[in-house]
Amino acid sequence: MTAKIVIGLDGTDTGERALAFAKDLASKLDACELLAIYVIEWSPFTFQTAEENEQRHKRREEEIALATTRIVDPAVQALHDTGFNATGLVRHGDVAETLNRLAVENGGTQIIVGRASSDGFAKRIFGSSTQNLVMHADVPVTVVG
Amino acid sequence: MKNIAKTGLLAATTALMASPLAAQDAPGIDERVNEVFANVTGPFVSAIFAPFPGTEFPWIVMWLVIAATIFTLYFGFVQFRYFKHAIQLVKGDYSDPNDAGEVSHFQALATALSGTVGLGNIAGVAVAVGIGGPGATFWMILAGLLGMASKFTECTLGVKYRNEYPDGTVSGGPMYYISKGFKELGIPGGGFLAILFSVFCILGALGGGNMFQANQAHAQISGIVGDYPGWITGIVFAGVVFAVIVGGIKSIANVTEKVVPFMGIMYVGAALIILAVNYDMIGWAFGQIFAGAFTGLGVAGGFVGALIQGFKRAAFSNEAGVGSAAIAHSAVKTKEPITEGFVSLLEPLIDTVVICTMTALVIVISQQLIIDPETGNYVLNEAGNAISTVDGNSGVALTSAAFGSSISWFPYVLALAVVLFAFSTMISWSYYGLKAWTYLFGEGKGSELTFKIIFCVFIVIGAAASLGPVIDFSDAAIFAMAVVNIFCLYFLMKLVKVELFSYASRLQSGEIRKFAH
Numbered sequence: 001m002t003a004k005i006v007i008g009l010d011g012t013d014t015g016e017r018a019l020a021f022a023k024d025l026a027s028k029l030d031a032c033e034l035l036a037i038y039v040i041e042w043s044p045f046t047f048q049t050a051e052e053n054e055q056r057h058k059r060r061e062e063e064i065a066l067a068t069t070r071i072v073d074p075a076v077q078a079l080h081d082t083g084f085n086a087t088g089l090v091r092h093g094d095v096a097e098t099l100n101r102l103a104v105e106n107g108g109t110q111i112i113v114g115r116a117s118s119d120g121f122a123k124r125i126f127g128s129s130t131q132n133l134v135m136h137a138d139v140p141v142t143v144v145g
Numbered sequence: 146m147k148n149i150a151k152t153g154l155l156a157a158t159t160a161l162m163a164s165p166l167a168a169q170d171a172p173g174i175d176e177r178v179n180e181v182f183a184n185v186t187g188p189f190v191s192a193i194f195a196p197f198p199g200t201e202f203p204w205i206v207m208w209l210v211i212a213a214t215i216f217t218l219y220f221g222f223v224q225f226r227y228f229k230h231a232i233q234l235v236k237g238d239y240s241d242p243n244d245a246g247e248v249s250h251f252q253a254l255a256t257a258l259s260g261t262v263g264l265g266n267i268a269g270v271a272v273a274v275g276i277g278g279p280g281a282t283f284w285m286i287l288a289g290l291l292g293m294a295s296k297f298t299e300c301t302l303g304v305k306y307r308n309e310y311p312d313g314t315v316s317g318g319p320m321y322y323i324s325k326g327f328k329e330l331g332i333p334g335g336g337f338l339a340i341l342f343s344v345f346c347i348l349g350a351l352g353g354g355n356m357f358q359a360n361q362a363h364a365q366i367s368g369i370v371g372d373y374p375g376w377i378t379g380i381v382f383a384g385v386v387f388a389v390i391v392g393g394i395k396s397i398a399n400v401t402e403k404v405v406p407f408m409g410i411m412y413v414g415a416a417l418i419i420l421a422v423n424y425d426m427i428g429w430a431f432g433q434i435f436a437g438a439f440t441g442l443g444v445a446g447g448f449v450g451a452l453i454q455g456f457k458r459a460a461f462s463n464e465a466g467v468g469s470a471a472i473a474h475s476a477v478k479t480k481e482p483i484t485e486g487f488v489s490l491l492e493p494l495i496d497t498v499v500i501c502t503m504t505a506l507v508i509v510i511s512q513q514l515i516i517d518p519e520t521g522n523y524v525l526n527e528a529g530n531a532i533s534t535v536d537g538n539s540g541v542a543l544t545s546a547a548f549g550s551s552i553s554w555f556p557y558v559l560a561l562a563v564v565l566f567a568f569s570t571m572i573s574w575s576y577y578g579l580k581a582w583t584y585l586f587g588e589g590k591g592s593e594l595t596f597k598i599i600f601c602v603f604i605v606i607g608a609a610a611s612l613g614p615v616i617d618f619s620d621a622a623i624f625a626m627a628v629v630n631i632f633c634l635y636f637l638m639k640l641v642k643v644e645l646f647s648y649a650s651r652l653q654s655g656e657i658r659k660f661a662h
Contacts, residue, residue: 044249045251047252047255047256048255050472050476053248055314057478093245101242
């Protein structure tokens, strides 16, 4: 069976460490695919002005383009350069929920993420995306410190 | 952008320094403006608010209520049959997760609501209950329930006939569905009616969506901190609005958009607490509402008086049939225009049936309206045109006193809520007006900036003076929008029916189904 490792990128050092760990793990497996995902935090239940709504589609395209060129493409390219079979995805949504859903949809066998990249007040109350992912994921999750 | 904002602040400061001089001359200028305005706009205002011969019933109120009734019947009580489906749509049950990041049904609804929830719910209801008695509430709820069908019709069309530009931005609203829909049906005159609607929309935006709000916000602030010149409030408001709509300072709009829903929830929460504390009187209050609805309980004009007030305030508050909401709802991401119609029918429900009813119940339960203990009827004031209240309050002051009788500090929160509601309504209407403006004059930075500056100038005028005729005129302009919009909806409603049948059959066959979330 081909293992498919899903990596949650966040554009910071913790994401990079998750990527490095995934590479290390993949190099020890015979057949392995890597899927690098960047989720743009977004909720359908926010309050916006009419003008923001009007611009929303355009902004979304811009956000996706930016995340693809700045974060996902370089990561996928680096994986390709070291001989891995890798693809990338950028999506909007709740980070934990979306990572899990995309992992399941794409046949991911495990998810690798960095630990919470910030420890602000809100995170203490509501939990970080990593905590939520660990609690609700349908596939095994590895958290890289 | 920053430079524009700086220029704006500079302009505002200059105006601030120059204004004391202007204020000294203000009475004279105000009077002249009043006179000229009254003469020019008088016939228009009288025509819009004209009563049916031999009655005091304004025909425009009947126009809105009859339309709402026709839409309700034509779409087979769509507001009740698809109520549950509307909730599911707002929850996102039918939203494709791959569309995440686009405008959701919830966001479109929340944006539209922030434009309608406002002074109408607080001050307007107090006026209705103060004149028409508790019975007005019954008719207000009925008009709110019927108005749901009007919103459904206009918002479905708003999404169906919106313009989608190559860069991904969208523009929608009655002017677009009138011109495109009439063309599709082969009916002439769509272009003219769309222009007429846009003209009324601009006037409505500058008046009811701007001057009236600024004026009432100033009245509320000066009621708390003491009397001071209105131009100060006007300049501050204009400066902040300018920073948002011209300077593009999103943080202010973002804060408002977050605080306003919180205020709305707090308002309903406070009302529920008052109702809970006085739970033993809820039955009595509803008794008053029902009895008053059919007998009037001694109010001026009897039960017809209650009916007029209820219908009028519901229409003023939820704007169903006016066409403004169709502009706000048209930015949603959906492949099915009718889904936004379903979502929009929740708007009059939240605005009128829930929030307005809460206000009315609190006023009735707090016993601000004086009842004659012998007859059980309400006591009229000296002029005989409204019910006597404990402290002689009316309008927003009556609501304030009603809430204050149970929660002593609530009037301060209410004052803040009024100011924020006024601000968010202004931001919403600046957008509606701008859409009508660009429909007429084309999209472009220069054209848009011209409208935005005019809009800010009108805030100062609105707050500075009690321009009665101007405010009458602006209310009339908003309702003139409804005259054009509803007239056109009668032609276009069959297009909505086609959508409804198609969607209903696909929903039943399972072609349209929920996404696993």
